[in-house]
Amino acid sequence: MTADSMQALVYTGAGELEVQVVAAPDPGPGEARIEIARCGICGTDLHLVLENYARPGSVLGHEWSGRIAALASDVDGWSLGDRVVAAPPPACGECRSCRRGRPAVCRRRGATDYLSFRGAFAEYVIADSSLLRRIPDKVDDRAAALTEPLAVALHALSLAAPEPDDRVLVTGAGPLGLLAIAALRARGVSDITVSEPASLRRDQAEKVGARRLIEPSDLADPPMGEPVTTPFDIAFECSGRADAAAAALDQLDRAGTLVLLGTGSTEPRFNHNRMIVLELVVLGSYNYDADGFDDALSMLSSDILPIDELVDPVEIGLLGVASAIRESADGKRRGKVLVDPSAARTDVHQ
Ligand SMILES: [Zn+2]
Numbered sequence: 001m002t003a004d005s006m007q008a009l010v011y012t013g014a015g016e017l018e019v020q021v022v023a024a025p026d027p028g029p030g031e032a033r034i035e036i037a038r039c040g041i042c043g044t045d046l047h048l049v050l051e052n053y054a055r056p057g058s059v060l061g062h063e064w065s066g067r068i069a070a071l072a073s074d075v076d077g078w079s080l081g082d083r084v085v086a087a088p089p090p091a092c093g094e095c096r097s098c099r100r101g102r103p104a105v106c107r108r109r110g111a112t113d114y115l116s117f118r119g120a121f122a123e124y125v126i127a128d129s130s131l132l133r134r135i136p137d138k139v140d141d142r143a144a145a146l147t148e149p150l151a152v153a154l155h156a157l158s159l160a161a162p163e164p165d166d167r168v169l170v171t172g173a174g175p176l177g178l179l180a181i182a183a184l185r186a187r188g189v190s191d192i193t194v195s196e197p198a199s200l201r202r203d204q205a206e207k208v209g210a211r212r213l214i215e216p217s218d219l220a221d222p223p224m225g226e227p228v229t230t231p232f233d234i235a236f237e238c239s240g241r242a243d244a245a246a247a248a249l250d251q252l253d254r255a256g257t258l259v260l261l262g263t264g265s266t267e268p269r270f271n272h273n274r275m276i277v278l279e280l281v282v283l284g285s286y287n288y289d290a291d292g293f294d295d296a297l298s299m300l301s302s303d304i305l306p307i308d309e310l311v312d313p314v315e316i317g318l319l320g321v322a323s324a325i326r327e328s329a330d331g332k333r334r335g336k337v338l339v340d341p342s343a344a345r346t347d348v349h350q
């Protein structure tokens with residue numbers, strides 16, 4: 001394997017992924033070539049593959065950590081071997097969304113193009129050097145790969161602004177739910193109940209700091225126009241399931257907030273009368289705060305997060321991604337599955 005070519009996991013259509021040898025990307029002006037150390041499998045990747053939204057020829061994977069392997073000659077301030085993640089392009093600061101303090105939905109940021117998307121389920125990616133962030137020495141490659149999904153969880157916390165004495169419900173204890181629980185604990189919120197059907201994931205939720213573990217069927221049907229007996233101030237919906245979203249709304253106290261983080265293909269039904277009489281708020285949470293990657297890196301370096309419980313104990317190479325995606329969708333993986341693209345270079349289609 002030379003630096004001219006690399007292995008990449010290519011989406012070939014119809015839910016199929018194939019490890020191929022492709023040209024290694026060269027950095028253009030202002031860019032760096034990053035050798036991927038770890039790349040996490042995201043819930044978005046599950047949807048893109050299993051529901052066939054991805055465009056054939058694309059390479060998925062956006063939750064990565066890596067090392068600078070090549071630099072364009074005009075890049076200053078970085079050296080080969082530096083450990084980095086790449087933050088998203090900054091919001092413009094001027095559009096209507098930005099003026100309203102909502103940089104995550106800046107109107108001048110381009111949407112992700114999945115047709116030409118060149119992600120990090122590959123040995124190398126190209127990144128604009130202006131977006132690079134140095135990984136602190138005490139944050140290892142695995143933890144650094146959590147920067148992006150942790151920034152997603154922290155953004156939901158910013159929008160919902162939980163107080164330490166709030167009662168919080170988290171529905172779904174997949175990787176995103178676990179990160180939300182850990183981030184809540186790190187921010188001083190301790191009264192956290194997790195609703196999750198898979199016992200493996202309930203156990204994991206307890207390990208990352210949930211106080212109470214229930215199954216979805218344990219969630220109470222609310223009396224008309226009144227909160228349930230033990231209601232919640234905030235619910236974070238991390239499963240992407242329509243029934244979980246509707247049930248989470250039903251558990252809220254007066255003036256409660258439901259934050260939707262998990263995407264899904266079935267639309268939830270919300271009781272609007274209940275929203276009116278209890279003045280409930282439903283918020284979508286997308287992407288990150290303006291400084292979300294910096295906040296995530298500083299939380300990761302503070303030793304406050306249970307990294308070993310947030311990542312799945314079994315790491316995989318590119319060849320293992322397809323089955324790991326199916327297992328994650330079935331709730332059979334314990335935490336964030338991390339991919340090491342340099343592992344197991346066999347069975348490659350050229
Ligand atoms: Zn993600």
Ligand SMILES: [Zn+2]
Pocket residue numbers: 091092093094095096097098103105106107108
């Ligand atoms: Zn803007």
